[in-house]
Structure formats: structure tokens, C-alpha cells
Amino acid sequence: MKHGAFFLIHKPKNNHSNDTSSPRKKKVRLDNSKGKVMLVVFFDYQGLFYYNFIKEVVTINKQECKEIEVRLRDAIRRKRNQLFKSKHWKFLHDNAPVYRAIIVQDYLAKHSVSVLPHPPYSPVIAPYKIKSESEIQYQRLYNTTRKDKPKIFGGGLAVLIKTSEIKFKEIAYNQSKPTESTTEAQAIEIYLPDETISIINVYHPDNISINTGLIETLSETSSDITIILGDFNAKSPTWGSPVQDNKGQQVEDMLTDLDLTPLNNENNTYLSKSTGTESAIDITAINYNIAPTTQWKILRSAISDYRRILPTLNFKFENVQQKEHWKKIQRKA
Numbered sequence: 001m002k003h004g005a006f007f008l009i010h011k012p013k014n015n016h017s018n019d020t021s022s023p024r025k026k027k028v029r030l031d032n033s034k035g036k037v038m039l040v041v042f043f044d045y046q047g048l049f050y051y052n053f054i055k056e057v058v059t060i061n062k063q064e065c066k067e068i069e070v071r072l073r074d075a076i077r078r079k080r081n082q083l084f085k086s087k088h089w090k091f092l093h094d095n096a097p098v099y100r101a102i103i104v105q106d107y108l109a110k111h112s113v114s115v116l117p118h119p120p121y122s123p124v125i126a127p128y129k130i131k132s133e134s135e136i137q138y139q140r141l142y143n144t145t146r147k148d149k150p151k152i153f154g155g156g157l158a159v160l161i162k163t164s165e166i167k168f169k170e171i172a173y174n175q176s177k178p179t180e181s182t183t184e185a186q187a188i189e190i191y192l193p194d195e196t197i198s199i200i201n202v203y204h205p206d207n208i209s210i211n212t213g214l215i216e217t218l219s220e221t222s223s224d225i226t227i228i229l230g231d232f233n234a235k236s237p238t239w240g241s242p243v244q245d246n247k248g249q250q251v252e253d254m255l256t257d258l259d260l261t262p263l264n265n266e267n268n269t270y271l272s273k274s275t276g277t278e279s280a281i282d283i284t285a286i287n288y289n290i291a292p293t294t295q296w297k298i299l300r301s302a303i304s305d306y307r308r309i310l311p312t313l314n315f316k317f318e319n320v321q322q323k324e325h326w327k328k329i330q331r332k333a
Helices: 062-079 081-086 102-110 212-218 246-257 320-332
Strands: 002-010 037-044 047-054 143-147 157-161 167-170 184-191 196-203 225-231 260-262 282-287 294-299 308-313
Touching (some): 062 081, 062 102, 143 184, 157 196, 184 212, 196 212, 212 246, 246 260, 282 308
Parallel strands (some): 196 225
Antiparallel strands (some): 143 157, 167 184, 184 196, 225 282, 260 282
């Protein structure tokens, strides 16, 4: 059985009203908003068993998070007593940094509270912040190639290949001149029986111009198919944004030069959990001639503010053993 938590933010409306019966309109004095009220809710398969309104002046930091855990444990003891005694329950949270704080983890460990693990981000890993010594969750189950950001926490890229039967190699790139651009990119070349595919994984975190030269250099291969994907933080109506910024124009020009087209279907790929706003800043692009037979869809998920994206390429492979057998027959003939 799983326990979980979610946060509901409600902004009360102002209590101003216009007196329509008055013959003369009066100016309404604007008061400060009453602010936001946060409601913390805990539930299981039987329903809601604990909730708490957080005061406006309270910040959800690691200390407050620990106090929430204390009250939660007491609520389970009172309302799910048999479950509390058996300890056959797990705690599922949204992987916010406050839940990973040492003070919170120590409290949970002290009282033998099992935390249900889950991947903090999509296995695409582009927005996942990793250090060179950190291990990606599920890394041992995949063939992994990664590009860490030296000496800086945050950023970093990784590509995970699910099966060992798929042969690939990383495309090496040595940057001759230092650059102020924060664009990160890595590329691999996948070898299939009848096609070779280049995948360029990109992350660009800020408002500085994108280093399109780096991406174009990684795209200079003899591959049959080229796929560029990642979090560009770039906006353009071409992939669903209502506005276009300078980075969006950069990416559009680069894709045109490389003869690639976005697969995005104008759905938003990012949801800000702090403001509730949505945007399309993650791009998947592929060769024009391959795009009509390629599917692209978003997998809705509450795990991360970045929505998981699933591009699907359709290939037909001949049975290798049958093919070799047919060659032998031809040689005998």
C-alpha cells in the first residue's frame, strides 16, 4: 500500500463588490491580496487521513517538513492504528528537495518509515542534475553514456540504452576554443541492421545564445537518420509556444540548415509547479523524410515538472538468420 502527498494552492478572492444600485460609481480602494494558503494532504487507498493548512508566513523548509512528518506519523497512529503497528506501509512523496534533507531522512530512518523510491525525472535525464560521482537511478540496468559538467553541480547529460543487443558508440568532440555559452550536448551513433542513427542530446539552461555550432558539428556524421532532442529553453510557435524568442529563432535556423523538422505537436512539455504556467521548451527534431512515419507524444506524469516525451520510430527488420540462409541458397544455385 502506498501513502502519498500533494499540495493544493488556493488564492482567495478579494471581497470587493460593486453597488449597482448606486447612481454614481465610486472608486474602489485596492487592498493587498490575502495571499496564498497551502493545504498539505496525505491519503492512502482508503482515502484522506490527514491534512493541514500552512500559515501564510510559514516557509516549507526542511525543519517545517520534519514537523509535517511528525504530525503525519501521529495521524497514522491514530487513524490507521493496525497499519501503524505492522509497519507495512510506505511513504511516497514528490521528491522535493526538502524531503531529501538530512534532518527529514534521519527522522524517517529513526522511526523505520520506508520511503517508496521512484525516478525523480524521466529516463531521458536531460533536466536531471548530476555530478560526476553520482549514480543515475537504474543506471545499472542500461548501457549508459554520460557527459558530466566538470566542477559544477547541476546540468549534465546521459543517454541510456535499454538492451545490450543495440550497438552504439559515443561521438567524440573536442572543443578547440573556450566559449561563454552554457550549451551542453552529447551524441551517440546507433548501428541497426539497415540504418545508422545519430542522436544528439542537448541541454541549454539560460538566456545566453545557444551554441548551435556545437550541435551542428555533432550532427556531421554519415548516419541515415539524425535526431536532435533536449531541453533548449527556447520558444517558437513552430513547436507550440505562443511567442518566439531569440533562442527559438536560433534553433529554427539551425534545423533548417540541417534539413530537420520538429516532431512536437504543439503540446506543452513543461509545467511550473510553483506558478502553474505551462510552456513548450523541449524539442525533438528529425529528418524531413522520416518525420511522417514517426510518432511523438507526451506521457502525463506528476513525478517531474518536465513531462516525459516518447518519440517512436517505426522500422521493419528482416530476420538475420533467414537472410543468411537465403544467401547460402543463392550461392549454391
